[in-house]
Amino acid sequence: MRYSALSVFLNGLRGNKDWKPAWRQPDPKPHYDVILVGGGGHGLATAYYLAKEHGITDVAVLEKSYIGSGNVGRNTTIIRSNYLLSGNNPFYELSMKLWEGLEQDFNFNAMVSQRGVLNLYHSDGQRDAYTRRGNAMRLYGVDAELLDSAAVRRMLPFLDFDNARFPIQGGLLQRRGGTVRHDAVGWGYARGADRRGVDIIQNCEVTGIRQKDGQVAGVETTRGFIACNKLALAAAGNSSRVAEMAGIRLPIESHVLQAFVSEGLKPFIDGVVTFGAGHFYISQSDKGGLVFGGDIDGYNSYAQRGNLTTVEHVAEAGKAMIPGLSRVRVLRSWGGIMDMSMDGSPIIDRTGLENLYLNAGWCYGGFKATPASGFCFAHLIARGVPHRTAAAFRLDRFARGYLLDEKGQGAQPNLH
């Protein structure tokens, strides 16, 4: 049933008894045209766009747990398209454009909220780097503004301007950046894909990839073998594990990134702000919790939990940026598993196996990329050629030396 103010009103009158399930709970069919491994944001988005943009509906999304149980279910909800490199920037801007029409498109309010993303800078060097980045954005028509200290102070007077170890010199602002209710993204895509005929199969873990004549024949799962014409992997966090089933070794390490939410507060901070003198970024959810995070813990991990040291570093940077946070209480911390790639940029590409497609390596930028990732991955699966905005996300770029290293850290995933 279509969601609208009217449907909410009418159902309310009838005691909300007539709402239907947002998606079916089908049993797996023996064969699908396309099987997507991973019922996270990217997998569900891919299924949605396969159906909507390419009319491919004989699709199954296999999720080992409940849908949205990966990073779309545990992130800091930020969307932005403030990228530097020409291989990245158009892709993330496509994502931003898709966000901007998403809710009307899939008829689900994911609370896409463009209240701005501000990156603070504290030195001439950072200012120059943000100038370069802002110009790269401008050249592609992406909104970007460079603010000086006074402008930042007018905007956020409660930051530490007077007693800071690393004084705030200014910031790079993208007004179209913002936040999205993360779970709703997964649910919205799931509901949209389901209504177009896609089978979303939960509690169905892929345990093996069956090959025949150098092709993928299908997948072994905890619910039996399922055959397919094309197999697409969107299991970020566990990409290496899944790819290994196909004998592929990836330029990826899995790392844990922690995030945090405070007790609910009346409006405290409007947009997203990132600290330039330490690892800290913060926004406030519509429910009132301050949502914030910092850097990854720094070691390979598949455990969705972090280290107290990192918690302290994040809090220190937070209070250094906003002294008023001192008495705010942190309610909850959690950890998500990141596909940290060797140059900090993702992979959307074909593989050595003709009908096996790979979507991986999102580092901690995967959430904002969800719509474009699904859109471009669907394009690759349907047409066999990369979408123009994702053409740089090649798997062979490491061997050929065409790296997408925004930070210039080299082959050291925990530094990206």
Added chain:
Amino acid sequence: MASIVPCPHCGSRPREEFTVKGAALPRPAPEAGKDAWLAYVYLRDNPRGSHREYWHHTSGCRRWLVVTRDTATHEITACSDVADTSGVKP
């Protein structure tokens, strides 16, 4: 136990005293082929489970250690000096 690392020289120390490099892989011979070098620099097993990795006790003895750690439980099962000097105490 990634919160506490049992440095063979200094005893148990908190994570913030260390720098993590990553998988403890042998550096290929100079004459080794392109693929061997690509694998060394870029490709990772990234196992779920036991993982051998290089940690540097940066704020301690400044020795490089090989830490064997379970990436699912974070439990450290072994930690030794790269030169295996764990027996030698200054």
Added chain:
Amino acid sequence: MTFHRLAAGGLIDRNKPLSFSFDGKTLTGYEGDSLASALLGNGQVLAGRSFKYHRPRGILTAGAAEPNALMTIGRAGRTEPNTRATMQELYEGLEAKSQNRWPSLDVDIGAVNGLLAPFLGAGFYYKTFMWPAVLWERLYEPFIRRAAGLGRATYDADPDTYDKCWAHCDLLIVGAGGTGLAAALTAGRAGARVIILDEHARAGGGLLCERATIGGWSAASFVSNCLAELASLPNVEVLTRTTAFGWYDGNVFGAVERVQKHVHEPDPSRPVERLWRIIAKQALLASGAEEQPLIFGGNDVPGVMMASAMRSYLNRYGVAPGSNVAIFTTNDSGYSLAGDLEDAGVTIAAIIDSRKDGPTAAYCGNARVVQGGVVSNAHGRKSLSSITVLKDGRSEDLRVNSLAMSGGFSPVIHLACHRGGKPMWSDTHAAFLAPQDLNGLALAGAANAVHGIQACLDAGAKAATDLIARLGIAAKQASFGVVEGDIIVRPARPLWKIPGVKGKAFIDFQNDVHRDDLNLALREGYGHIEHAKRYTTNGMATDQGKLSNVNAIGLVAEASGVSPADVGTTTFRPFYTPVSFGSLTGPSHGKHFQPVRKSPLHDWAKRNGAVLVESGLWYRSAWFPRPGEKDWRESVDREVKNVRINAGLCDVSTLGKIEVTGVDAAEFFNRIYCNSFLKLPVGKARYGLMLREDGHIYDDGTTSRLGESRYFMTTTTAMAAGVMNHLEFCAQTLWPELDVRLASVTDQWAQMTIAGPKARTILQTILDEDISNEAFPYLAAKEISLCGGQLQGRLFRISFSGELAYELAVPAGYGGSVADALMQAGKAHGIQPYGVEALSVLRIEKGHVTHNEINGTVVPADLGIARMVSANKADFIGKKMLLREGLDDPDRLLLVGVMPLRSTDSFRSGAHILAKDATATLENDEGHVTSTCYSPHIGSTIGLALVKRGAYRHGEDILVWNGIRDEYTPGRLCDPVFFDSANTKLHG
């Protein structure tokens, strides 16, 4: 008559009245009160408003799980929203305000949401507010944001201080109730290092509300005796007001001690909160159990309270719950409350026991007991007026002014689940228990579903014995004599779905999640407990589901016809209770956020009027203004000109300095630098280029050979630490066979550049040896004696500026003195100090690169120094990966100079380069400006840039495009060396 203070009884000191205020109203409590007990003692039952419907709410618990009585206390920088009145100790002058209501707690406009409830069901917002899209940010969301949230935080800085500390122990005991105390005594007497902590102000836990006697002592006296003995044991530390909030890898526990949250004016010499990081060899979780609410209509009406809380207010605080009380229970604990109430003279209207066969405990009271009945609905708005009792289909209304409820007890196992272990449902205990075999952590007492004082004391003592036995410490189990009046609470039969419910039956009180919301979530396919939680927000309130998770799981299980075991729980994560930023931050904030690193010439620079700028952790001299100079540019221009004409002195002590020794040192450098080092003679310096293993440039610097097997290496300031780690990796891990030793000597040497035509003349006056061009040519390096043998230093003939230049290193403590000597010696020759700004101008004029250009994505060829990469070395870091097609793609960005066409024009770093007349698109982006300055030598702005094929485009006109600043400057690409490209001056 409602809640009121009794004339006697309880652990409060009636001789120490404390006055405090609530919503501006002045009230009186007593020492020993919590804010909650003091409010109840004053008959203040209405304590807050709920999140969504703004329903009137009362105090539900007496502990950490309180979802309703959240208040804002303190003012200005000490404002603390969402403080749980049940955990806040009362102190003289405490100011508390209710939250989330307007205009007042009594009259709250927001309550109209209650009328709209049918349209505000779970997740309603996912289904609407979508049209038109633009109205979301403009209208809907701002409204929602204003309505949402609980208390209001302050922007003011916190006037108080916070500490952190580490602690080590053999046994950490979390919870100082009977179980914990018995464990602490057992382990403490055996000599083990014990830390026992408790989140409450007073140790004792449930014993403080008990009327039983232990070994002839009242429970409270028993606690005092235990504490007295523990205090006498030097190996035991007792921490009250301390909450263990997380269990981390390595058996590290995070705990926060509220050192001064119970005083009006904190002592400034002590922190208000202290973060403990406790490394425990073994740990015991004796955290007790949480009584669970029952889900009937109106179960949130003020006056409805958890039974154990009512008992706690009665016995510990001497507060009676009104004159006419009903008890609704699924287990025996209700009866112990009944007995206490009757003894206190409170009339019990009825005990409604959902079991047909209760009570089994020794209940000898005379209250009416309704067996096999339930309370289906509670009535009243701001306070309870009556309840509807339902039995065998017949309902009956009872007038009561408070109702105690007990849905059984759920062990507090949060910490035990923080490291990935999943709780297990136990049908016998009708509760979720901690995972088994937790490495280093055990549970005992009520936290382990053990009930009764005697059983808990024994369990604690036994657990301690077992745990320290693992450490090789033998202990004798403490025993404490007979317990009289012990009430053993048999496990409750789960009572999830209560019949006959009419009003809203709340599961998550604070988030206003009621039974229908959960049903709707199930109906819509959000049946997985994680989906149900996220869709309804059940368990996401500040109590993190302490009172709502188990009931939600039970209801989902019942609705889906499965066991709670099949439903499972959501994930328990830190923090057990919310922790302040302040305590997690400790002293590291403001100016102390990061340590300060000072150059040995710091004071000298200040004496000479330097403007200092942060550079990593260092402070460096930016420029040295002189009277009359109107801006920094004027000072910098002067400093630059003076270096070119006379001489300047610049502090370069922040460069990384590494002493490298060993017979294989030369071979070592040959492998870590891409250029050749084997043939570097003693007494010579050489520029070295260091690659990462991926072929990109990592760092650069000079290395001098001071002896046959002794080298002195410099790195850039920014990379100093990283390079040292890298070299140690190479030496220890890659090539242990090389005889090479590394020592960081960055702090040992004060290092200064003396640059300019007159540098030699000036230096010579303080040096004891001849440094003529013949005796000490370009790139010479040696140890040298100063001022008639007063000091040994090191001299290097290195030039970053392109001038005749030297770097002089002297022992750090002498830095200022030597710099003074040079200034004095150079006075006649016009020497002036110069800072990093002038340093930067000089190097840009000379076309030298820094990390502005070496940005982690460039290879030597990009900077026009491919020739430095040795072709004949068998091996060096980065050799193989450098040979990738992408790294010498003709379209790569190459280093080039940029100048404005009109000398009066200027441009800035970060601007991009477009071909002349090209439209501004990403496709036409040809690179960017990496460094700029005004060049007094050239007489205009100049810059270095990385531009597509830049090295081959000298003389080409381009546009310097800085759209973000709306600056567009016609320019020309040129040779990046703007000054003395023949290098005559530096050889002079």
Added chain:
Amino acid sequence: MVDFRLSPQAALEGKRPVVRNSFILEALPEGHVVQVLANPCDGNICAFIASLANGAQFAVRAAAPGQWFIVGDNALSHAQMQALCASIPSHADAIDQSHGRVRISARGSAVRRVLAKGTAVDLSPDAFAVGHATTTLITHVAAHVSRTGENAFEIMVLRGFAESLWDDLDHMSRDCV
């Protein structure tokens, strides 16, 4: 040649001792600090170090495998320093760090409690006996800590961080009243 008088400035010049109830913080004279580097498995060096440690002339602090600090309150002349370096067995080196490292004395009955605010090292006597030394983080600054008495520690820190660490220790001991 003009006659210049060169005089050293101590990194903690002007920092008066912090004397509190049960805690004293004091900058030690900038005498000598010599870093000895050797192959960790080198036997003769250990013997040499032992001989040094026995003699009263020098105090020796273990630093890391194959690394020690020779420290003392008296500054060594260039000649003395060279003599000391010369006495070091081959395959080992002595590096003068007299100006690169600053030594601070922290003592008093509260010293363990104060230091525990900064370091995760267990400083209880059975775990960290007199004479024991190690390098650790004190809050955010790496420092070398030696136990010189039951309630006395010597803290050695990079010169550039000396003032910062001093201020931290001062703050950490503010409750010793």
